[in-house]
Amino acid sequence: MVYKFIFLYVDDIILTDNDHNAIQSLLHDLHSTFALKQLGQINLFLGIQVQHTPQGLFLTQAHYAATLLNTAGMTDCISSPTPLAPTSKSKPSTDQPFQDPSLYRRLAGSLQYLSITQPDIAFATNRACQHMQSPTVQNFQDIKRILRYIKGTINFSLPIVTGDLQLQSYSDADWA
Structure with a gap:
């Protein structure tokens, strides 16, 4: 499964893809048209801190x-x-x-x-x-x-981890 995401807000861009070559190609195309500054791994975006762990990413504010x-x-x-x-x-x-x-x-x-x-x-x-x-x-x-x-709950964070992407839902409604 291939995931590609581009997050853009005014002059901040986040690129993500599970294909490293695709990211490099897109960055090359963007560099040919725009002046870009690559800051490496994301740590902060729109006031949201991104914490990197071996399990995945955790977003916190x-x-x-x-x-x-x-x-x-x-x-x-x-x-x-x-x-x-x-x-x-x-x-x-x-x-x-x-x-x-x-x-x-x-x-x-x-x-x-x-x-x-x-x-x-x-x-x-x-x-x-x-x-x-x-x-x-x-x-x-x-x-x-x-x-x-x-x-x-100030230190709670939202996890973004790899794993099963199957949507599940639960209900405690009694329709009887």
Whole structure:
């Protein structure tokens, strides 16, 4: 099986292929048209750190998460075991408006970006982002809950390893 990927963002490019000659050929073609600087193995791309291990690659945004916790003033907070309270319901809130909507939007948007390497916060973050127009104090408490979860999982990473590429799914639904 042959895998070829080209990731491009403004002036950053990542090339990957399981055929070394194909990469060299593409690099030669690109060099003939553009001025390129080859930096070797990837270590950082768009704020995502790439850690190389014998098992594969691990993507992490630990530095970004730490910066986000600092922005929210939660560097010394107690961690939470889950990003969303178990009894959370999506219902219209009659809570008072949050006094700094721009802070709420900034934190919610940052959490969206963090979900690239921490997909476990995607649902809770999506729920928080549904209140960007007029966030309430309770909505901000929900954001703080996600941030407390991030505090406890700051060193988690997303693995990219070789192996079986067969898609599997599981369900605990009872259709009886």
